[in-house]
Amino acid sequence: MKKIVSYFLSAFVALSSIFAQTSLDNDVYKKVSASVFEVVVEKHEDTKIVYEKELPLDRIPFAIRNDKYMPIGTAFLLTDGSFYTAAHVVNLYGESVYNKYFVRDINEKVYEIDKIQAFSERRDFIKFSAKGFKFSKGMGLETDDNFELNSDVFSVGNALGEGIVIRNGSLTSQTYEQKNGDWKWLRFSAAASPGNSGGPLIKPDGKVIGIITMKSENENLNYALPIKEINSEKAGTGSAFADYKYVLPNILSYKHPRKFEATITLPKTLAEVNKELTQLHNQNIIDCVNEMKKDYGITGAKCFDNSQEKDEFFMRTLGVTMPLLIYHNQSGVWDYARPNNIQTYNLEENGYIEYGSMVNYYFARIRPPDSVPLKELIINPKKCTDYLTKPFNLSRNVYGEQINILSLGEPEKSETYVDYFGRTWYVNYYALDFADALFMTFSLPLPTGVFLFGTISTRKSVTATNYIDAQFMTDFIYPRYGGKLKFWRQYFSLPSDIRNKFSVTEKQMSMKESKDSLSLSIGDITLSVSKKDINYNDESAITVRTGYDKIDGKVVIKNRNLVFTTSTTEADFKSVSILQVKNPGANAKETLTQSWNQLVNQVSPYNNEPYCQESYTYLDKIVYPAGPDKDKLEYLYVLTFAIEGQNKFDEIKKFAENIEKGITLK
Missing domain, CATH: 3.30.160 (Double Stranded RNA Binding Domain)
Structure with a gap:
């Protein structure tokens, strides 16, 4: 790389008299070249990631491909024997795969950054020493606090990571620091590309007047910190x-x-x-x-239970297959959201993935292949992410070519998180070291597989903010527990070390089977059926829907709806639904009050009379809990029975009568 750098430096010197108003004389040029360093980090390569094919690393230019270091910025040496760079070049805080930083001179000799002697994030500078670097008198650049606007200046730095280059321009103006006006930035027209950060802004005599920090967003001007500001911090401190x-x-x-x-x-x-x-x-x-x-937060003063929408949250249950996210929209209204553009990706053996995205997170519901038990998805998180790499289009760009990732390997770190409602989320972090990034997932076991959401971001972001954001969101995830009978058997037979981590609401779900009968319980509701009344099999489906309630001033999740159906692909379809509906209260919206009154007063179709809809015959019945009068009810139950075919009024009455004998309500 340094031969290429030398070529560009020589070319610059040769052409500067043609294209620049002022150039550095040879002695100054040599002094600057010896005093300005690249800031580099050691390259990291992933060892766990599996790609669809060998990475085409041969396409990367020779100098970059064979460099064991990756350039990220610029530093320079002053006559005080210390090095300086911009604070944002070095990772002062936050997790990263780049734990060591180095300076590299024009002869490609590398020195590790040693002691940080001073720094200021506001002013964007660091003063440091380097291991093994021997300073002697005469080394380093001098500084100068005196400068004139419209005078010639030179930016020196590791432009675009391709070695140190020197480019000329003018010192155009000064502008106050944006917050308190504590100092004035220098603005200059000399080019400063990515990688120039931390380099010196010098006068034609080679004296440093500033540290290059940032580029203007709206115009072709760059910023430098006046060099006198390096003495702004109290001795022996950094801010x-x-x-x-x-x-x-x-x-x-x-x-x-x-x-x-x-x-x-x-x-x-x-x-x-x-x-x-x-x-x-x-x-x-x-x-x-x-x-x-x-x-x-879920207990916050402005949460949905203290909002105008609270009655809807407490009265209604929802039945979408993909779990929803409760959010506070820009208009200040609480509502449910589902991922955008939900798509389905088919796996082998009847497995599939429903997936989408919102709020900068991936959302997915994985139904594993028939031969993969639910337990395997929970205890082997690698299998989950291996499924996700294709629909999520995980890939790596290698010099313009996208190479698909087949597997991220085993997680770098695994843990669990228990949300406000007691649900245990399985949290996994997968390394993408080539991007200094992590793929973080939060997954929740469901009868049909797992629901998960996650994000890919820098290590610094994931470990400082994303994991906290995800924990916050778990309290607002609204799942539906549903699936075929064969999947529920797996869910209820999970090992005790997994079942013991279930929330109270999840533990209230239970199932008992005998040869010809089945009993399902979800807390306040129990349904016992025999095969002579409903001919169920492995393909029959159970759905449990939840709702919110407030008990002793605390928001809780309750199992409010139990649905049991035979397979829709077989003849003689039958369905039973038992729904607990909460009284929305006297101050609820008119629409909710009307719905509640329709149920309380058994207005059609809730009058225990059969009716037809599409190709089915239905019967709805209202059941009141024992105790208070109808006008004082906290909740009631709606029983809904359905059979295939129209006008089967006698059959639906008999079916409802037989099934109701096996229903127990609290």
Whole structure:
């Protein structure tokens, strides 16, 4: 790489007199070249990922392909014997595969960054030493606080990661720091490409007047920190700072203002600085989310149970197959959302994946192949992600070609998380080291397989914010428990170490089978049937729908609906539904009150009389719990019976009479 760099440097010197107003004389050029360094990190290659074919690494240019390091920025040496760069070049806090940083000189000699002597995130600079670097008198660049606008300046840096280049321009203006005006940025027209960050802005005599930090968003001007600002920090300290507005994925109506400010003592190694600041920063995020939970968490003052929509949440049950996400929209209304553009990807042996995305997360429901037991999906998370790589189009770009990923391998880390309602989520993190990223998934066992949601982001984001956001969202996931009888058998026969992690609501679901009868219970509702009344088999389906309630001031999930049906693909279809409906209350919306009154007063079709709809005959019956009068009911039950064929009024009455004998309600 350095031969290529030298070529460009020589070419620049040769052409500068033609294309530039001012060029560096040879002595200055040599001094600058010896004092400016690339900031590099060691390359990391994934060992667990399986690709559809061998990566075409031979397409990568020779100099890059054979370099064991990856350039990320620029640093420079001053006459005080210390190195300087922009703070954002080095990962001061947050997890990353790049734990060591190096400076590389023009002769390709590499030195590891050692002690951080000073830094300021606001001003965007770091002062540091390098292991094994021997400083002697005469080395390094001098600084100069004096400059004139419209004078010639040069940007020096590792432009585009292809070696140190020097480019000329003018010092155009100064502009106040945006927050408090504590200093003025230097603005200049000399080109500064990605990789120039941390390099020196110099005068024609080679003296440093600033540290290159950022590029203007709206015009072709770049910014540098005046070099005198490197003395702004109190001796022996470094300061981190971030001013941000935090947004939770499913709370679209509110951005929470927050600051991160921390001052630590120095000198310390980069690893020590990273560890200390990471703990402080991550705790700052946790504190921020906890503040937001006071309003928008499941027990928050502005959650759906304290909203205008609360009656709908407490009265209704929903029956969609893909779990929903409860969210607070931009209009400040609580509602249910389903993933966008839900698609189905077919697996072998009748398996499939329903998948979509929303709020920057993937959502999927995996129904495994017939030969893969439910237990396998839970205890072997690799199998889940192996299924997901194709529909999610996971791939890696290698010099313009997308190479599909077949497997991410075993998770780098696995843990469990218990949400507010006691549901246990299986959390897994998969490494994508080539991008310094993680694929994080939260999965919940269901009778038909698993539901999961997750995201791919940088390690720093996943380990600082995404996992907290995902934990917050678990409280707002609304699942449906449903599937064929053969799948429910697997669900109920899961090992005790898995079943013991179920929530109270999930543990209330149970099933007992004998040769010719079946008993299902979901807490307040129990249904016992015999094959002479309903000819069920492995393809028959059970559905349990949940709803919200408030008990002793606490929001809880209750099993409110039990549905048992024979297979729709076979003759003599029959269905039983037992639904618990909660009284919406006197202050509920008119539509909800009307619905409740229709049930209480047994208005048709809830009058225990058969009726026809499409190709089925139905009968709906209202059952009141023992105790209070109808006008004081907290809830009631709707029993719905259905058989295939129209006008089978006698048959549906007999069917309902026989099935009702096996129904027990609390």
